[in-house]
Amino acid sequence: MDSNSVSPMPELAPIAEFDKSPPSPPNEEVPMDDLPPPPATISQAEGKKMKVQRTRSYESDDHERGACEWCEYxxxxxxxxxLLIGVSALTIFWVFYYRAGYAWADENPAKQFNLxxxxMVAGFITFSGFSVLLYRICRCFRRIYVKLLHAIFHALAFPCIVIGFLAVFDYHNKSGINNFxxxxxxxxxxxxxxxxxxxxxxxxxFLLLLICNKGTAxxxxxxxxxxxxxxxLTFVLGVAACLTGLTEKALFDIxxxxxxxLVDEAVILNTIGVSMIAILAVVMYILSRDKFRAPETRDGHIRASVDL
Structure with missing residues:
Protein backbone atom coordinates (compact mmCIF):
# COMPACT_ATOMS: atom_id res chain seq x y z
CA MET A 1 0.00 0.00 0.00
CA ASP A 2 1.38 3.32 -1.02
CA SER A 3 2.18 5.43 1.97
CA ASN A 4 1.58 8.68 0.09
CA SER A 5 -1.96 7.84 -0.90
CA VAL A 6 -4.80 9.27 1.15
CA SER A 7 -7.63 7.05 2.02
CA PRO A 8 -11.02 8.46 1.22
CA MET A 9 -13.23 9.72 4.06
CA PRO A 10 -15.99 7.40 4.91
CA GLU A 11 -19.45 8.69 4.09
CA LEU A 12 -21.16 10.09 7.12
CA ALA A 13 -24.74 9.46 7.84
CA PRO A 14 -26.98 12.51 7.30
CA ILE A 15 -27.57 14.56 10.41
CA ALA A 16 -31.08 14.24 11.54
CA GLU A 17 -32.98 17.53 11.49
CA PHE A 18 -34.59 18.55 14.71
CA ASP A 19 -38.36 18.72 14.69
CA LYS A 20 -39.14 22.42 15.04
CA SER A 21 -42.84 21.95 15.58
CA PRO A 22 -43.96 22.63 19.15
CA PRO A 23 -44.73 19.68 21.22
CA SER A 24 -48.30 18.63 21.21
CA PRO A 25 -50.14 19.52 24.39
CA PRO A 26 -51.27 16.76 26.56
CA ASN A 27 -54.70 15.51 25.91
CA GLU A 28 -56.57 17.12 28.76
CA GLU A 29 -60.29 17.37 28.66
CA VAL A 30 -61.81 20.70 29.78
CA PRO A 31 -64.99 20.38 31.81
CA MET A 32 -68.06 21.70 30.01
CA ASP A 33 -69.07 23.70 33.07
CA ASP A 34 -65.98 25.92 32.72
CA LEU A 35 -66.76 26.95 29.14
CA PRO A 36 -68.59 30.29 28.54
CA PRO A 37 -72.12 30.03 27.25
CA PRO A 38 -72.52 30.38 23.50
CA PRO A 39 -73.75 33.79 22.26
CA ALA A 40 -77.45 34.09 21.75
CA THR A 41 -78.31 33.96 18.11
CA ILE A 42 -80.78 36.48 16.69
CA SER A 43 -82.48 35.77 13.47
CA GLN A 44 -82.25 38.26 10.63
CA ALA A 45 -85.95 39.04 10.82
CA GLU A 46 -85.75 39.81 14.54
CA GLY A 47 -82.72 42.06 13.97
CA LYS A 48 -84.55 44.07 11.32
CA LYS A 49 -87.57 44.37 13.58
CA MET A 50 -85.49 45.72 16.47
CA LYS A 51 -83.74 48.20 14.17
CA VAL A 52 -87.04 49.46 12.78
CA GLN A 53 -88.46 49.89 16.29
CA ARG A 54 -85.37 51.78 17.44
CA THR A 55 -85.47 54.03 14.37
CA ARG A 56 -89.16 54.75 14.85
CA SER A 57 -88.61 55.73 18.46
CA TYR A 58 -85.89 58.20 17.45
CA GLU A 59 -88.06 59.64 14.72
CA SER A 60 -91.00 59.99 17.08
CA ASP A 61 -88.81 61.87 19.56
CA ASP A 62 -87.72 64.25 16.79
CA HIS A 63 -91.30 64.78 15.70
CA GLU A 64 -92.45 65.42 19.26
CA ARG A 65 -89.62 67.86 19.84
CA GLY A 66 -90.38 69.65 16.59
CA ALA A 67 -94.09 69.81 17.38
CA CYS A 68 -93.40 71.27 20.82
CA GLU A 69 -91.12 73.91 19.35
CA TRP A 70 -93.67 74.86 16.72
CA CYS A 71 -96.42 75.08 19.34
CA GLU A 72 -94.24 77.33 21.47
CA TYR A 73 -93.35 79.45 18.45
CA LEU A 83 -100.65 92.47 22.52
CA LEU A 84 -99.02 94.76 19.94
CA ILE A 85 -102.31 95.44 18.18
CA GLY A 86 -104.37 95.41 21.36
CA VAL A 87 -102.34 98.08 23.17
CA SER A 88 -102.92 100.58 20.35
CA ALA A 89 -106.61 99.66 20.14
CA LEU A 90 -107.00 100.08 23.90
CA THR A 91 -105.27 103.47 23.77
CA ILE A 92 -107.63 104.66 21.03
CA PHE A 93 -110.60 103.40 23.05
CA TRP A 94 -109.38 105.29 26.14
CA VAL A 95 -108.99 108.54 24.18
CA PHE A 96 -112.43 108.36 22.56
CA TYR A 97 -114.31 107.11 25.61
CA TYR A 98 -112.68 109.20 28.36
CA ARG A 99 -110.86 112.06 26.57
CA ALA A 100 -113.36 113.17 23.86
CA GLY A 101 -111.31 112.14 20.83
CA TYR A 102 -108.78 114.01 18.70
CA ALA A 103 -108.37 117.45 17.17
CA TRP A 104 -105.71 119.88 16.00
CA ALA A 105 -107.24 123.23 16.82
CA ASP A 106 -106.38 126.22 18.95
CA GLU A 107 -109.75 126.29 20.66
CA ASN A 108 -109.35 122.79 22.10
CA PRO A 109 -105.68 121.99 22.78
CA ALA A 110 -106.58 119.09 25.08
CA LYS A 111 -107.85 117.09 22.11
CA GLN A 112 -104.66 117.90 20.28
CA PHE A 113 -102.68 116.45 23.17
CA ASN A 114 -104.59 113.18 22.76
CA LEU A 115 -102.67 112.60 19.55
CA MET A 120 -96.30 107.38 20.47
CA VAL A 121 -97.77 104.02 21.45
CA ALA A 122 -98.33 103.19 17.78
CA GLY A 123 -94.83 104.29 16.75
CA PHE A 124 -92.63 103.15 19.62
CA ILE A 125 -94.49 99.97 20.54
CA THR A 126 -96.80 98.61 17.83
CA PHE A 127 -94.87 99.37 14.64
CA SER A 128 -91.43 99.11 16.24
CA GLY A 129 -92.42 95.87 17.95
CA PHE A 130 -93.47 94.28 14.68
CA SER A 131 -90.32 95.61 13.05
CA VAL A 132 -88.18 93.93 15.72
CA LEU A 133 -90.07 90.63 15.46
CA LEU A 134 -90.05 90.41 11.66
CA TYR A 135 -86.81 88.44 11.66
CA ARG A 136 -88.54 85.84 13.86
CA ILE A 137 -91.98 85.90 12.21
CA CYS A 138 -90.93 85.78 8.54
CA ARG A 139 -88.55 82.83 8.83
CA CYS A 140 -89.43 81.42 5.39
CA PHE A 141 -89.11 84.68 3.46
CA ARG A 142 -86.10 85.75 1.45
CA ARG A 143 -83.79 88.03 3.36
CA ILE A 144 -84.34 91.03 1.10
CA TYR A 145 -88.12 90.85 1.60
CA VAL A 146 -87.72 90.79 5.38
CA LYS A 147 -85.44 93.82 5.16
CA LEU A 148 -88.01 95.70 3.10
CA LEU A 149 -90.79 94.87 5.57
CA HIS A 150 -88.49 95.91 8.42
CA ALA A 151 -87.90 99.25 6.70
CA ILE A 152 -91.62 99.70 5.95
CA PHE A 153 -92.62 99.23 9.60
CA HIS A 154 -89.95 101.72 10.64
CA ALA A 155 -91.23 104.09 7.95
CA LEU A 156 -94.72 103.79 9.47
CA ALA A 157 -93.37 104.41 12.97
CA PHE A 158 -91.35 107.47 11.96
CA PRO A 159 -94.26 109.86 11.12
CA CYS A 160 -96.19 108.64 14.17
CA ILE A 161 -93.32 109.62 16.45
CA VAL A 162 -92.71 112.94 14.72
CA ILE A 163 -96.38 114.01 14.69
CA GLY A 164 -96.84 112.82 18.27
CA PHE A 165 -93.87 114.91 19.36
CA LEU A 166 -95.09 118.00 17.50
CA ALA A 167 -98.57 117.59 18.99
CA VAL A 168 -97.37 117.66 22.59
CA PHE A 169 -94.77 120.36 21.91
CA ASP A 170 -97.39 122.65 20.39
CA TYR A 171 -99.83 121.82 23.20
CA HIS A 172 -97.29 122.83 25.84
CA ASN A 173 -96.59 126.10 24.06
CA LYS A 174 -100.30 126.92 23.76
CA SER A 175 -100.96 126.03 27.39
CA GLY A 176 -97.89 127.76 28.83
CA ILE A 177 -96.31 124.53 30.10
CA ASN A 178 -92.54 124.13 30.20
CA ASN A 179 -90.96 121.61 27.85
CA PHE A 180 -88.45 118.86 28.60
CA PHE A 206 -78.59 97.57 4.75
CA LEU A 207 -80.55 98.86 1.75
CA LEU A 208 -78.53 101.42 -0.20
CA LEU A 209 -75.24 99.56 0.16
CA LEU A 210 -76.83 96.49 -1.43
CA ILE A 211 -76.00 98.20 -4.73
CA CYS A 212 -72.45 97.00 -4.06
CA ASN A 213 -73.36 93.80 -2.26
CA LYS A 214 -70.05 91.93 -2.35
CA GLY A 215 -67.88 94.97 -1.75
CA THR A 216 -69.77 96.05 1.38
CA ALA A 217 -70.64 92.61 2.80
CA LEU A 233 -82.34 99.45 23.39
CA THR A 234 -84.52 101.89 21.43
CA PHE A 235 -87.54 99.62 21.83
CA VAL A 236 -86.97 99.31 25.59
CA LEU A 237 -86.59 103.08 25.96
CA GLY A 238 -89.76 103.59 23.94
CA VAL A 239 -91.70 101.34 26.31
CA ALA A 240 -90.21 103.17 29.30
CA ALA A 241 -91.19 106.55 27.84
CA CYS A 242 -94.77 105.38 27.26
CA LEU A 243 -95.05 103.98 30.79
CA THR A 244 -93.79 107.17 32.44
CA GLY A 245 -96.07 109.23 30.19
CA LEU A 246 -99.12 107.21 31.23
CA THR A 247 -98.20 107.73 34.87
CA GLU A 248 -97.94 111.48 34.36
CA LYS A 249 -101.26 111.55 32.53
CA ALA A 250 -102.97 109.61 35.31
CA LEU A 251 -101.62 111.85 38.08
CA PHE A 252 -102.21 115.16 36.28
CA ASP A 253 -105.63 114.55 34.71
CA ILE A 254 -107.29 111.94 36.90
CA LEU A 262 -109.06 103.15 41.09
CA VAL A 263 -111.82 104.67 39.00
CA ASP A 264 -112.67 103.16 35.62
CA GLU A 265 -110.26 105.36 33.69
CA ALA A 266 -107.47 104.44 36.09
CA VAL A 267 -108.15 100.76 35.44
CA ILE A 268 -107.91 101.35 31.69
CA LEU A 269 -104.61 103.22 32.05
CA ASN A 270 -103.18 100.52 34.30
CA THR A 271 -104.28 97.88 31.81
CA ILE A 272 -102.49 99.73 29.01
CA GLY A 273 -99.35 99.91 31.15
CA VAL A 274 -99.46 96.21 32.06
CA SER A 275 -99.94 95.39 28.37
CA MET A 276 -96.78 97.33 27.55
CA ILE A 277 -94.81 95.41 30.16
CA ALA A 278 -96.20 92.13 28.80
CA ILE A 279 -95.19 93.16 25.28
CA LEU A 280 -91.66 93.90 26.43
CA ALA A 281 -91.43 90.56 28.22
CA VAL A 282 -92.76 88.54 25.27
CA VAL A 283 -90.60 90.35 22.71
CA MET A 284 -87.45 89.87 24.79
CA TYR A 285 -88.30 86.20 25.27
CA ILE A 286 -88.75 85.70 21.53
CA LEU A 287 -85.48 87.47 20.77
CA SER A 288 -83.62 85.38 23.35
CA ARG A 289 -84.78 82.08 21.83
CA ASP A 290 -82.21 81.09 19.23
CA LYS A 291 -84.51 78.36 17.89
CA PHE A 292 -86.97 81.01 16.69
CA ARG A 293 -84.39 82.45 14.34
CA ALA A 294 -84.23 81.53 10.68
CA PRO A 295 -82.15 78.35 10.16
CA GLU A 296 -79.50 80.09 8.06
CA THR A 297 -78.82 82.69 10.77
CA ARG A 298 -78.30 80.30 13.67
CA ASP A 299 -75.01 79.40 15.34
CA GLY A 300 -73.56 82.87 14.92
CA HIS A 301 -73.65 83.06 11.13
CA ILE A 302 -73.96 86.82 11.05
CA ARG A 303 -72.92 87.04 7.44
CA ALA A 304 -76.13 85.35 6.37
CA SER A 305 -78.13 88.24 7.77
CA VAL A 306 -76.66 90.69 5.31
CA ASP A 307 -76.87 88.55 2.19
CA LEU A 308 -79.78 88.47 -0.16
Missing part, protein backbone atom coordinates in the same frame (compact mmCIF):
# COMPACT_ATOMS: atom_id res chain seq x y z
CA UNK A 74 -96.99 79.83 17.36
CA UNK A 75 -98.11 80.62 20.91
CA UNK A 76 -95.62 83.39 21.63
CA UNK A 77 -95.89 84.95 18.16
CA UNK A 78 -99.69 84.98 18.40
CA UNK A 79 -99.53 86.44 21.90
CA UNK A 80 -97.10 89.14 20.79
CA UNK A 81 -99.29 90.04 17.81
CA UNK A 82 -102.43 90.31 19.96
CA UNK A 116 -99.45 112.34 21.55
CA UNK A 117 -100.09 109.14 23.55
CA UNK A 118 -101.87 107.42 20.67
CA UNK A 119 -99.17 108.09 18.08
CA UNK A 181 -88.46 119.08 32.37
CA UNK A 182 -89.71 115.62 33.38
CA UNK A 183 -88.11 112.19 33.35
CA UNK A 184 -90.69 111.14 30.78
CA UNK A 185 -89.56 113.83 28.35
CA UNK A 186 -85.88 113.01 28.84
CA UNK A 187 -86.40 109.31 28.16
CA UNK A 188 -88.56 110.20 25.17
CA UNK A 189 -85.90 112.48 23.70
CA UNK A 190 -83.23 109.78 24.00
CA UNK A 191 -85.56 107.21 22.45
CA UNK A 192 -86.43 109.53 19.55
CA UNK A 193 -82.78 110.34 18.93
CA UNK A 194 -81.78 106.68 18.87
CA UNK A 195 -84.72 105.85 16.63
CA UNK A 196 -83.72 108.50 14.09
CA UNK A 197 -80.09 107.37 14.07
CA UNK A 198 -81.10 103.72 13.77
CA UNK A 199 -83.41 104.43 10.87
CA UNK A 200 -80.84 106.48 8.97
CA UNK A 201 -77.97 104.04 9.54
CA UNK A 202 -80.12 101.01 8.77
CA UNK A 203 -81.55 102.47 5.57
CA UNK A 204 -78.13 103.50 4.31
CA UNK A 205 -76.17 100.42 5.38
CA UNK A 218 -67.91 92.72 5.43
CA UNK A 219 -68.87 96.18 6.64
CA UNK A 220 -72.56 95.31 6.83
CA UNK A 221 -71.82 92.05 8.64
CA UNK A 222 -69.81 93.89 11.29
CA UNK A 223 -72.64 96.40 11.70
CA UNK A 224 -75.39 93.81 12.27
CA UNK A 225 -74.81 93.14 16.02
CA UNK A 226 -74.46 96.88 16.74
CA UNK A 227 -77.65 97.70 14.83
CA UNK A 228 -79.54 94.88 16.57
CA UNK A 229 -78.35 95.88 20.05
CA UNK A 230 -79.29 99.55 19.63
CA UNK A 231 -82.60 98.54 18.08
CA UNK A 232 -83.52 96.56 21.19
CA UNK A 255 -105.78 113.21 40.15
CA UNK A 256 -104.19 111.34 42.99
CA UNK A 257 -107.43 110.88 44.94
CA UNK A 258 -109.45 109.44 42.06
CA UNK A 259 -106.47 107.47 40.82
CA UNK A 260 -105.92 105.92 44.24
CA UNK A 261 -109.63 105.09 44.33
Missing amino acids: ALVITLATI HPTL YSLHSWIGLVAMGLFGIQYAVGFFS GFRASLVPVHAAFGI GTERYSA
